[in-house]
Amino acid sequence: MRIILLGPPGAGKGTQAKVLAENLRVPVPHVSTGDILRQNVKDSTALGVEAKSFMERGLLVPDELMARMLSERFVKEDVSQGFILDGYPRNLAQAKTLEEIISQRGINIDFVVYLDSSESVIIQRLSGRLVCSKCGANFHIKNLPPKKEGFCDRCGSSLYQRSDDKVETIKKRLEVYKKEVADLIDYYKKQDKLYRLDADGDANVVLNQIIALIK
Ligand code: AMP
Secondary structure, three states, rough: OEEEEEHHHHHHHHHHHHHHHHHHOOOOOOHHHHHHHHHHHOOHHHHHHHHHHHHHHHOOOOOHHHHHHHHHOOOOOOHOOOOEEOOOOOOOOHHHHHHHOOOOHOHHHHHHHHEOOOOHHHHHHOOOOOOOOOOOOEEOOOOEOOOOOEEEOOOOEEEEEEOOHHHHHHHHHHHHHHHHHHHHHHHHHHHOOEEEOOOOOOOHHHHHHHHHHHH
């Protein structure tokens, strides 16, 4: 199963992708371009150093850098059974790059789930989001507080707030997203691959809707 999760920051793409990736009949990797970039920033790789200033400002990392990063990810064997892609493509040029990269492996995207969410819900979710520094699990200051303040329920590691989850940066990320998304929606609609879901509500409800789609 080769799925793209599309949608604004804070729509729950990462949360849904993590659960889905582990629970499909044949488990597949969750490929999150944001996670790969954050790991590169943490490790101070050349890519991380270049990407950091864009990420901190809520801007897109240049397409050429992203294309190189994605090509490197898609030569790994684990994607041969499928994947759930989260955070890529972010614009039409990236959608075309993705198609080129995966068609070299003789594969194509099965479908695209567009998780749609309203601005007020996104800001509320992201400004209270806490992320585990080790396993990446997400919590929320109000909606999903960890059992022990500051620590992950799953693995016990410390939680942190992403530097781009400040209200001003969230607004910038949304602005960038809105500018590009219409083209992407059009692109996948024309291919008859796009399914829109309302992602404002409960994450479990959305998850069940995605599972129903897959079935
Ligand atoms: P995310 O975790 O998907 O919200 O991504 C966090 C940040 O990483 C974004 O605000 C961008 O700066 C960068 N990023 C992630 N994916 C992409 C992409 N496909 N193209 C450009 N920048 C990206």
